[in-house]
Amino acid sequence: MSSPRKYDPPDSPTSVGWTRPQVVRLADARRPFRLECGRTLAPIDVEYETYGRLSPRGDNAVLILHALSGDAHVAGWDATAEAAGRPWRLRKPGWWNGMVGPGKAIDTRRWWVVCSNVLGSCYGTTGPASIDPATGRPYGCRFPPVTVGDWVRLQARLMDHLGIRRLHAVIGGSIGGQQAMEWALRYPRRLDNCIVLASGARLSVQGLAFNMVGRHAILNDPLYAGGDYYQNGRGPDVGLAVARMLAHITYLSEPGMHRKFGRRRNAGAGGEGGFGPEYEVESYLAHQGRSFVERFDANSYLYISRAMDAYDAARWGRGDLVVACHRIRARTMIVSFSSDWLYPPRQSRELALALCRAGREVTYVDLPSDVGHDAFLVETEKVGRLVQAFLESGGPGR
Amino acid sequence: MSRAPRRPASLARPRGQVGCPACAEVEEILRRLDPALRVEGADLMARYRRALRKVSARAPAERWQDRLIVRKIRPGASVLDLGCGAGDLLAELMCRRRVRAQGIELDPEEVVRCVERGVPVLQGDLDHGLQGFPDRSFDYVVLEETLQTLHRPLTVLSEMLRVGREGIVSFPNFAWWKVRLSLMIEGRMPETERLPYRWYDTPNIHLFTLRDFLDWAERERVRILGGYAYESGRVRPLREDDNLDAEEALLFLRR
Numbered sequence: 059m060s061s062p063r064k065y066d067p068p069d070s071p072t073s074v075g076w077t078r079p080q081v082v083r084l085a086d087a088r089r090p091f092r093l094e095c096g097r098t099l100a101p102i103d104v105e106y107e108t109y110g111r112l113s114p115r116g117d118n119a120v121l122i123l124h125a126l127s128g129d130a131h132v133a134g135w136d137a138t139a140e141a142a143g144r145p146w147r148l149r150k151p152g153w154w155n156g157m158v159g160p161g162k163a164i165d166t167r168r169w170w171v172v173c174s175n176v177l178g179s180c181y182g183t184t185g186p187a188s189i190d191p192a193t194g195r196p197y198g199c200r201f202p203p204v205t206v207g208d209w210v211r212l213q214a215r216l217m218d219h220l221g222i223r224r225l226h227a228v229i230g231g232s233i234g235g236q237q238a239m240e241w242a243l244r245y246p247r248r249l250d251n252c253i254v255l256a257s258g259a260r261l262s263v264q265g266l267a268f269n270m271v272g273r274h275a276i277l278n279d280p281l282y283a284g285g286d287y288y289q290n291g292r293g294p295d296v297g298l299a300v301a302r303m304l305a306h307i308t309y310l311s312e313p314g315m316h317r318k319f320g321r322r323r324n325a326g327a328g329g330e331g332g333f334g335p336e337y338e339v340e341s342y343l344a345h346q347g348r349s350f351v352e353r354f355d356a357n358s359y360l361y362i363s364r365a366m367d368a369y370d371a372a373r374w375g376r377g378d379l380v381v382a383c384h385r386i387r388a389r390t391m392i393v394s395f396s397s398d399w400l401y402p403p404r405q406s407r408e409l410a411l412a413l414c415r416a417g418r419e420v421t422y423v424d425l426p427s428d429v430g431h432d433a434f435l436v437e438t439e440k441v442g443r444l445v446q447a448f449l450e451s452g453g454p455g456r
Numbered sequence: 457m458s459r460a461p462r463r464p465a466s467l468a469r470p471r472g473q474v475g476c477p478a479c480a481e482v483e484e485i486l487r488r489l490d491p492a493l494r495v496e497g498a499d500l501m502a503r504y505r506r507a508l509r510k511v512s513a514r515a516p517a518e519r520w521q522d523r524l525i526v527r528k529i530r531p532g533a534s535v536l537d538l539g540c541g542a543g544d545l546l547a548e549l550m551c552r553r554r555v556r557a558q559g560i561e562l563d564p565e566e567v568v569r570c571v572e573r574g575v576p577v578l579q580g581d582l583d584h585g586l587q588g589f590p591d592r593s594f595d596y597v598v599l600e601e602t603l604q605t606l607h608r609p610l611t612v613l614s615e616m617l618r619v620g621r622e623g624i625v626s627f628p629n630f631a632w633w634k635v636r637l638s639l640m641i642e643g644r645m646p647e648t649e650r651l652p653y654r655w656y657d658t659p660n661i662h663l664f665t666l667r668d669f670l671d672w673a674e675r676e677r678v679r680i681l682g683g684y685a686y687e688s689g690r691v692r693p694l695r696e697d698d699n700l701d702a703e704e705a706l707l708f709l710r711r
Contacts, residue, residue, distance in 0.1 A: 391571070410578055411588040417534075419558060419576035423567055444571055451574030 065151050067135075072159050073151070074109040074134035074166055079142075081105045081182055084215045091212065097202040101191070104216055105182025106130045106174035109158060110166035112222075119222045120164060120449070121213065121249075122154065122173040123230030123237035126305075126362050127354060129181035132173045133158035133166075146353045156438035163442030164449065169226065176237075177212050178204040178361040186357035187288060197357075199285030204361055206233070206369040210240040214248070224248055227449055228388075231255035231434035232401065233366045239409075243374045246387040253445060254392045256434040258405030259371040259379050259412070265400055268308050269363045272301030276356045285357055298356040299347030306346045311397035311430030315339060371409070379409070383416035391421040391448045393441065395433035421448065519544060520686050521600055521626045521706045528624070528708065529553050533595040536620060538582050538612070539602035542566050543575030550575065558594070583607045586615040598624045601704075604660040610672070617678060623709040631665035631699045650686075650703060667699045673709065681708040 066073040085091035085102035092098050107130045112119065122132050131152040139147035158164045158171055175183040178201065186201040193200075217225070228249050230238040235257025242252040261269075276282060279297030287293040310318075319339040335341040375381025390413055394406035403424045410422035425440050427433040434441060522545050529535060531553045537546050540559030543566075549555045559577040561567050570577035583606055597620030603609050604627055616623045628650050629635075638646040645655040653660065673680055683694035685702035694705060 389576070407580070414558060414578065415588055415590055415593070417556070417593065419556060420578065421571055421576050422578045422580070423564070423571070424579050426564065443568060447568065447572040451572060 065155060066159070072161050073155070074159050076137040077107055077109070077131065077134040077152070078137050079105050079107050079130060079182055082216065082219055084212060084219060091208075091215075093202050094205045094207050095203050099177075099184070099202055102177065102184045102212065103182070103188075104174050104177075104184075104212060106172060106216060107132060107152075108170065108172045108220075109133060110168070110170045112170040116222060117224070117226060118168065118170050119217075119225045120169040120171050121217070121225050121228045121241070122158070122164075122171060123209075123213075123228060123234035123241075124153070124173060124176065125230070125232040125234045126359075126366060127302075127350070128153050128234070129179070130173045130175040130183075131181070132171065144353070146349065153435065154438075157442055157445070163438070163446040164229070165446070169449070172216075172220070172222075174213055174216050176204075176209045176362070178358055178365070180355035180358040185355065186285070186361060187355050196286070196288040198288070199357060199360070201357065201361065203364060205365050206236050206240050207244065209365070210237055210244055213237070213241075214245060217248075224250070227251035227253060229253040229255070229445065230257070232257055232431065233362070233369070235401075235434075236366075236369045236371070239371050240369075242386045242388045242390065243371060243382060246385050249388045251449065252386070252388040252390045253448060254390065254406070254409070255441065256393070256395055256398055256401050256406075256431055257409075258401045259409045260369060260405075261366055262400075262402070262405065265308075266367055268304060268400075269367055272304050273360055273363060275300035275304070276360060279356075282356065287356070294356045295351045298354065298359060299344075299351050301359060302350040302354075303343045303347045306343060308400045309430055309432045311399065311428055313397060313428040314430050317428065318342075379412040380415045383413045383418060386413065386416070386418055389419060389421075389448075391423070391444070393422075393434070393444060394424045395427045395429075395431070395437070396424055397428050398431045398433065400431040519600070520691055520704075521684075522548065524684055524691065524706060525549075525598065525600075525624055526552060529555060529596055531555075534558075534593075535596045535598060536560070536589075536594040537598045537600070538586075538616065539599065539605075540566075540570065540575070540577060542569035543573055543577060545598065545600065546570075546575045547573050582612050585611055586619050589615075589619045591618050592621050594620045596620055596622050596624055600624075600626050601628070603627045604662050604664065606662065609662050613672075614676070617709060617711040621710070622681070623678075623711075624706070625709060626704060626706040627664070627669070628660070628704050629666045629699065629702045630663045631667060632703045633700050634703070636700075648703070665699060666702055666705050669705070669707070677711070679710045681710055683707040 068075045081103050083101055084104050085100045087100050090098040090100035091102050131147065133152040133155045135151050136144065136147040139145065158166060160167050164171060175181040177183055178185045180187055186197045186199065188197060190197045190200060225248060228238045228241045235254040238252050238254050241249055276294050276297035279294030281287055281292055282294040282297060283290060319342065322338045324335060324338055324341055335344055372379040372382050374385055392406050392410045394403035396403060407422060410420050413420040423444060425437065427437050429436050525545060526548055529549060534556040535546065535549055537559045540546055540561050543559055546557040546559050550557050557576060559570055559575055560580050560582060561570065561577055562581050567577050567579045597616040599616055603625060606612050634648060635646040651660065684691055684706045685694045685698050686704040687701050
């Protein structure tokens, strides 16, 4: 195993330091939010974080979009972790800490960075665990279905609230990359640059299959209780852990797992009638499952994975991706990772070619990496070099 | 396993040394030639002897084609550069001609350099073709010094003339007299300033001559709109009979 990853402490000059999440009510009874499914939702609170300083002209805003299990806490150390009941944030900085900070690829001395938690999630933004004002109880699975389009429209509402008319860039990986695409398609005149990492115009059928198995594990856990498990003391922890373990395998790659674990055995293996965690990879996955249950809500997992299934950028062209891409005005960079089998390079390439066919300038890079889909989070050196270069180059003569 | 027979000492000459044995070989070749070709061969021999007397310390002119291409391309046009490297040409075109630029490059390091200077680049292998690019979707498609490195050069040529209204192609001419003589006299694969590779490490896998290329153009009914030759450090308009004199050629094509 590699040595434990070193994080820069809050007092480091390269860290954004101590952070405090902010929450804003973006929809209420007077101003409800109409979802793509046709239903309206109110109230809606959105948790977000910002780093750096907005320039007087407001032209240095960079919006980061998080993936399935992510949150608004992109970088730095959460000063409210203890009080907010988020102990896992005491051990680790934000999920893209290696990319965002003073002097890092997304340099907070230059850019004003903002990230918000998506609708339906469980990190401060309204979701299935929030109280339904109609019943006084948590929504559970009575929460309306949400889509990538809903997330992006809500983010636009947040930008309005913050007074940002035009973004210098939107950046996201995985389902965050699909939000970035959706931004470029839905609000072509509100952003200059769009960076899509480890993503595609839609999830592959293999991805649909994996998501289905994950949901199946949650829905068939006896403690799921039709989604109303919040008052029961325990939720469908086993199902959620299975979903996470399965999903986690899709974030890695065969050569990456071989390098990280091989077939090494645990010391003192055995137990549980010989079916306990025998190999290192087993205890690793079990740990991933356990720690995920500690910090994530099963209903949120169901809603977000459904949004991931449903997204298709070609919808903007009535099924034709090239027609859809005609809408885009932003400079676009698409990055895939050679060993990613959740959003394989072929799909990123297809998206890049569609942009090219639509007569748009596009940059597509397939980065060599053996860590699989997770590369967009882990390979901060390679990704950082590209992202920094793209953010800072307006193109020659511009 | 039996040992390989030793090479006779006379054949184990170090390269680059042109002594009498080589001249003797050439004399022998000239003797075997048709009388008609013998004159051309003798002329070549004389020129080679003259060239050997001069010590060539001239630095190779990198990308001599670029300024000609920049001059040729009209402002606001769209340009696709196949094998764009670090994006030198496109960056200049974006600055000076305000073109809609798009590069394609295989080498990851070069791709990153393109990104750093803001040149839009698709990482990809030209040998996989330009599928997905609609007909005539670019005003110009450029293929600089790349044709001879491709596995499927003809596919890429016809693709470039499908996707672009005009094609711009440049390549080393393997019939250049110095190249011919180095093969003829030394009996080894040529190494020149513009082709500085050994047989085993060269990226140039499909070597051809200006005449070969013009034959292809005639067969495929591709019109040559104009061209330039690079010869001994100078650039001049291409002549009808440049197969011997052009070290490299730059051609403007249209289907």
